[in-house]
Amino acid sequence: MLAKRIIPCLDVRDGVVVKGVQFRNHEVVGSIVDLAKRYADEGADELVFYDITASSAGRRVDKSWVAKIAEVINIPFCVAGGIKSAQDVKEILAYGADKISINSPALANPDLITELSDIFGAQCIVVGIDSYFNEETGTYQVKQFTGDEKCTKTTSWQTLDWILEVQKRGAGEIVLNMMNQDGMKNGYDLKQLKLARKICKVPLIASGGAGAMEHFYEAFNEADVSGALAASVFHKHIIEIPKLKAYLQEKGVVVRA
Amino acid sequence: MKLGIIDSNASNLNSVYQALLRLKHEGNLNFPLELMISSKKEELKTADKLIFPGVGAISAVMEGLKRNDLVDFVKENQKPLLGICLGMQILFSGSEEVPLKSESKTSSGLNLIEGQIKKISCGDLPLPHMGWNSLEFSSHPLFKGLKENSYVYFVHSYCASLGSYTIASSEYGQKFSAAVSFKNFLGVQFHPEKSGAVGAQILKNFLEM
Numbered sequence: 209m210l211a212k213r214i215i216p217c218l219d220v221r222d223g224v225v226v227k228g229v230q231f232r233n234h235e236v237v238g239s240i241v242d243l244a245k246r247y248a249d250e251g252a253d254e255l256v257f258y259d260i261t262a263s264s265a266g267r268r269v270d271k272s273w274v275a276k277i278a279e280v281i282n283i284p285f286c287v288a289g290g291i292k293s294a295q296d297v298k299e300i301l302a303y304g305a306d307k308i309s310i311n312s313p314a315l316a317n318p319d320l321i322t323e324l325s326d327i328f329g330a331q332c333i334v335v336g337i338d339s340y341f342n343e344e345t346g347t348y349q350v351k352q353f354t355g356d357e358k359c360t361k362t363t364s365w366q367t368l369d370w371i372l373e374v375q376k377r378g379a380g381e382i383v384l385n386m387m388n389q390d391g392m393k394n395g396y397d398l399k400q401l402k403l404a405r406k407i408c409k410v411p412l413i414a415s416g417g418a419g420a421m422e423h424f425y426e427a428f429n430e431a432d433v434s435g436a437l438a439a440s441v442f443h444k445h446i447i448e449i450p451k452l453k454a455y456l457q458e459k460g461v462v463v464r465a
Numbered sequence: 466m467k468l469g470i471i472d473s474n475a476s477n478l479n480s481v482y483q484a485l486l487r488l489k490h491e492g493n494l495n496f497p498l499e500l501m502i503s504s505k506k507e508e509l510k511t512a513d514k515l516i517f518p519g520v521g522a523i524s525a526v527m528e529g530l531k532r533n534d535l536v537d538f539v540k541e542n543q544k545p546l547l548g549i550c551l552g553m554q555i556l557f558s559g560s561e562e563v564p565l566k567s568e569s570k571t572s573s574g575l576n577l578i579e580g581q582i583k584k585i586s587c588g589d590l591p592l593p594h595m596g597w598n599s600l601e602f603s604s605h606p607l608f609k610g611l612k613e614n615s616y617v618y619f620v621h622s623y624c625a626s627l628g629s630y631t632i633a634s635s636e637y638g639q640k641f642s643a644a645v646s647f648k649n650f651l652g653v654q655f656h657p658e659k660s661g662a663v664g665a666q667i668l669k670n671f672l673e674m
Contacts, residue, residue, distance in 0.1 A: 210637060211597040211616055248661065253597055278483050284618060284659050304479045306620075306659065329521070331593045331620050380593070410591050434596070464597045464616035 211464040212428045212456070213253040213435030214449060215413065216442045218243055219260045220289070223273060226260070227391070227440045237443040241276050247442065248281040250449040253464055255281065256309065256383070256437060258336075259289025260354075278304025286334055292320070294327050301332065309383060311336035315352045315363055315370075318377055325378025330410075335379040339367040339400065340387045348400060351387060371404055382408055383437060386416040391440060393419025401431035413437050421447060421455045428461045466496050466672065469512030471539070471552075472504040473519070473529030481518045481549065484658035484668060492669055504529075506538040514544055514672065518658075519551025523560045523582070523623075524572045526551050540575055546650050547671050550621060553645060553652025554582045562623045578630050578647045582623045587638025593622040594637040600655070600663075602633035605646060607653075609670050615663045617643070617655040624654060 218225045218240060225237050237243075244255055257277070274287055287300050288309035297308050314321050314335055325333045338351040340362070348367035353359040365373075371382060384404055386397040396414045405412055411434035414427045418438035427436045441447040453463045468485065470478055482502060489498040503509050517539070519526045530536050539546070548556055559571045560582035571581070585594055597616040602608040617635075624641035627634060633644035635654075645652045651671065657664035 209599055210594070211599070213596060251661075275479075278479060279486075282484060282487065282659065282661050282665060302477055302479065304477075304483060306480075329593075331595050380595075411595070465614075 209462045211253065211462050212433075213413075214251075214424070214452060214463070215254045215256055215435050215437040216243075216247045216252050216449075217256040217258060217415065217437045217439045219258050219439060220273070221260055225443070227443060237440075240273050241280055243443070244277050244285070245280045247449065248283050251453055251464070252283065252442075252449055254283060254435070255285040257285065257287050257289075258309075259287075260356075274300055274303040274305055288334075288336060292317075294323060297324055297328055297332075301328065307332045307334050307381070309334035309336045311338065312352045312354075314374065315350065315365070318373065321374055321377040321379055325380065330378055330380030333379055334381040334383060335374040336383045336385060337367060337370060337374070338385045338387055341397070341400070354385075354387070367400070368403060368407060372407055375408070375410055379410060381411045381413065381434075383413040383415050386414075389417025390415075392417055393441065393446075395419065395423040396427045396431070396436070398426055398430050401427060401433060405431050405433065411435065419446070421452050424452060425456060425459050425461065428456065429459070466514065467499045467501060467512045468672065469509045469515045470500065470502045471509060471515055471517040471535065472502050473517075473526050473533065473535065474504060477520055478502055478518055480656075481516060481658045484665065485516075488665060488669055488672065492665070494669070494672060498672065504533040504535065506533075506535055509535075509538065512544065515542065515546040516549065516671075517546060517552035517555075518549045519553075519555060521551065522564060523551055523554055523562050523574065524564050524567070526555055527572065527574070530555075530575075536575065540577060543649055545671070545674065548650070548652040549658070550654060550656060553654055554623065554625065556645070556647070556650055556652050557582050557625060560623055577650055578645065580625060580628060580630075582625055585622060585624050585637060585639060585641065590638050593620055594624075595620045597660075598635045598637060598643075598655075600633050600635055600643055602644070605632040605644075606674050607644065607646075607651060607667060607670050608633065610666055611663060617653075617657070617660040617663055617667075619643075619655045621654060 284306040286307035350365040415437040635643040
């Protein structure tokens with residue numbers, strides 16, 4: 209049986225791991241290599257490294273830390289942040305990353321998804337989507353440049369349309385960041401996840417809002433996502449991965465023990 | 466022990482190399498390990514054991530072997546050789562996986578193990594089969610010390626069906642060979658270099674066999 213994945217996400221800014229609330233006010237939580245090793249040893253199934261400043265500042269992911277991560281961990285990992293070309297991807301994969309994730313650059317140039325998928329294979333091309341629920345209009349809107357609140361803008365894409373579009377263009381996996389929930393620890397937006405799951409033929413990863421072990425169970429059980437991504441609950445030891453896995457296993461979720 | 470990693474210039478070898486480096490330094494091996502990455506048969510001939518990693522497309526890996534004049538070297542090799550992912554698939558006669566613009570229906574392999582690599586038959590499940598899947602393994606020494614229901618990491622769309630060569634299997638829509646053994650050749654469909662402690666144990670077992 210294919211296991212459901214628990215994915216700690218490390219937001220990286222200036223070479224250290226940071227975490228903010230609702231994408232703002234970032235505080236330092238630790239060193240990249242130390243946290244990567246800790247999570248791999250504790251049983252994380254995959255790691256995601258987001259350089260949250262890269263896209264908005266027009267910078268590229270600093271490759272040196274990618275190579276350092278590959279030296280210390282023995283599980284798959286994904287690198288995101290400001291990846292704009294096939295050359296960027298080639299270098300990051302050569303340093304030992306298994307996947308790359310694109311977000312803002314895919315919105316700026318949707319052809320990039322197809323180009324990267326054709327060259328490197330859909331299995332390593334993840335598209336991250338920052339989705340914001342607008343209460344006034346009752347719609348899910350895709351946001352761009354969320355790494356820096358001064359640069360963040362609302363795109364013309366509605367989330368579900370963009371999920372369909374990126375699959376058409378060759379995305380191999382989708383990470384849905386539900387911004388209203390980010391850092392709030394109230395649980396994933398199950399309603400949105402279920403809507404996304406219905407139209408998503410590639411693995412769907414829930415992101416934003418995990419605060420308790422039940423939230424992971426709900427995402428797997430109710431929305432049937434392939435993986436659940438979280439940051440602060442892991443960084444701050446609110447949830448320990450071995451305990452989370454034991455809990456999920458008890459509930460009947462297939463996880464790698 | 467001298468371990469040669471076969472470089473067909475078609476795959477990223479860093480993850481495999483780093484996994485072996487970790488074994489060398491932290492694996493409690495009871496012998497010194499010397500690692501060599503090479504695409505030259507004269508150098509690879511001096512190795513005691515060989516690992517052949519493969520990522521990408523089978524035709525590209527085969528082309529890489531041809532370009533480096535390594536086809537006969539691998540076929541005639543008498544030493545223990547472990548193929549990983551496409552490095553396993555290429556041990557077979559051929560594969561349904563062909564380049565997009567190709568008119569041919571199959572790509573050829575090294576024909577060391579008889580059989581065709583076929584697309585995974587998994588219905589509505591997404592391809593590639595990607596992620597951690599449970600491993601049903603035999604008593605083969607490659608799996609020494611593993612616990613029942615161990616998980617390993619897969620990324621593939623094509624697979625080898627079950628056969629007399631199968632030493633471990635997994636299931637994704639269909640059952641398929643997760644590991645094979647034929648004479649001195651071993652192959653794993655999954656990525657031991659990315660499979661955590663279980664994968665490290667499998668690589669260690671290969672070195673110690």
